[in-house]
Amino acid sequence: MFESVTIKDIAKALGVSTSTVSRALNGSYEIGTETKKLVLEYAEKINYRPNPIALSLKEQKSHSIGVVVCEVANDYFSQAINGIESIAYNRGYHVIITQTHESFDRESANVKHLLSRHVDGLLVSLSAQTTDTSQYKYLLDKGFPIVFFDRAAPDLNTHKVIANNFQGSFNGTEALINSGFSKIAHLTNSNNLLISHERFEGYNAALDKHGIEFRPEYLKHCNHGGMIHDEVELVLKELLALDDKPEAIFSGSDRLTISSISILKKWGLKVPGDIAIAGFTNSDVVDLFDPPLTVVRQPAFQIGQMATEMLIKTIESKWPVEEFTTEKVETQLIVRSSSVRY
Amino acid sequence: MFESVTIKDIAKALGVSTSTVSRALNGSYEIGTETKKLVLEYAEKINYRPNPIALSLKEQKSHSIGVVVCEVANDYFSQAINGIESIAYNRGYHVIITQTHESFDRESANVKHLLSRHVDGLLVSLSAQTTDTSQYKYLLDKGFPIVFFDRAAPDLNTHKVIANNFQGSFNGTEALINSGFSKIAHLTNSNNLLISHERFEGYNAALDKHGIEFRPEYLKHCNHGGMIHDEVELVLKELLALDDKPEAIFSGSDRLTISSISILKKWGLKVPGDIAIAGFTNSDVVDLFDPPLTVVRQPAFQIGQMATEMLIKTIESKWPVEEFTTEKVETQLIVRSSSVRY
DNA sequence: TTGTACGCGTTATCAA
């Protein structure tokens, strides 16, 4: 079953040359019909499978794609990887996953490692720390296929697949406003990330639409410098120490949403009640919170699929791609009682 | 950066032969000290990286390991994959992940696919549907390295890494008993899975220790035949229709725990209150349930790491392994107020 | 100490 049958074995068994076998297998027409049939039947019989490694060496393609994400054990990314796998599998690619743990150094090391593995292309979601995108620029300039998903580099000219962060954030914030809150803080990821900007804009636009003035002291970033829990704790302390405390928080990330609730509960505050929370998350158990959480969900699986399709298309197109597209995928707002004013 | 530098390039640049370069790079001592130095310095300078594909072809090793799990987007498995990746990465292996979605057919297709990819070994967690393990037996008999983790085949003689399901289940059930429940149902995975047996035994032993009689009608399996949600709904209906309804449920799986709570809440039942729940899960947000859930957590990351280490050790040992080990990893009981009797 | 030649499995090019 796993000991490899090669075209040599077939050639020897059938008394033909390896090139004949190769031609028969690859459907080339410059071959005798009966010879072809013979080879195909025998190949089928002994369950011949071409050796992908030899193919790779020959074609100078690894048929693998590299994935750079911050964390695998994360609802959003595990769902995205699911989507990536599903497409890659069908197209005959395999996927090498690497994690940055939000560190720029690990991110560059991962990219180098993947390159030394001769991956045919890269699927990247930037780390929160990353500001220097020159390595990607370098690769892109040489025509190396890279597709960014979710956390894209704003200045790089390539394919991108991202959620409609503006709209998602707008909707989530508006849900809080609709249930009577006007003092709404915004807790979000590193300012380095484009998604943070987009989500802030959505938040801001929602305030604007409802005639609520934006207060700079209500905007808090977490840069994932150290332990996320400590960072969130600090930021929440600052928010609660304000003269005019926020009544609600709209959170721009899964991890921040969960951390916040956890900390606030630890402090004995009721969520909602003392303070309401809504935010981005892809966890499917937040529905079971009491009360269930109002969330903005990203179509992670679909984003993974789209990015992978784009990447493979880019890899397999012989001509350098001229037109880069940015796909925006709609988010889903799920309003639950957690954003209802008590 | 990504255009490959080969030993040929180095040889040409330095006016030596490729074998000299190869020898210098591989630290062979039958080479002139200054030649060696020269080569190494130049290789470093132009950032030479051996082509892993050529190496694979030469060595008849792919330096990759295949992973078979039911689902990536699952707390337990994404954490396990994290562990797998961390070890594999360090040891120079990469990881090809496939999903069964609990289907036996997909499982065998995945194994075949991984084999045709020439993976050096397999890390397998069986699908809930799988009863026929002959394909693994066949491979193992040929000396192909396979390590099972979590969901192992009882009848196969190979390395296994599993959580101490008995103890975990015992502890979880006892936590419910300690808070005053005696009518405790057990909801668990397919009877095909060894872990289901072990978990049932743990549950049973806890009842036994506390002089509680086991009732067959309190034991319910979910076979993942169709939609898990529907299956759980059916099973819960049966439990609640009993003359002597259970006061608590000890659940033997992440998905079942979450589904149950979701359905019971949908029916307007309070959890706990009307019925208490405790169970296996690796989700880290169940702490935020109100009240927080009593759970048994598996050290998924560690299990992934151990399984990968074992597999790589098996792959790299030239002699067929005689002694197969079964590693038991302790689970962690986290008692929360959800198992307190109201 | 170094260079030449071969093989790993495959496809492509050329010759027969």
Place this chain on the structure above:
DNA sequence: TTGATAACGCGTACAA
């Protein structure tokens, strides 16, 4: 229509 051969990048047995 088919076969022999080179090439992909590497390591290594063997020859020098």
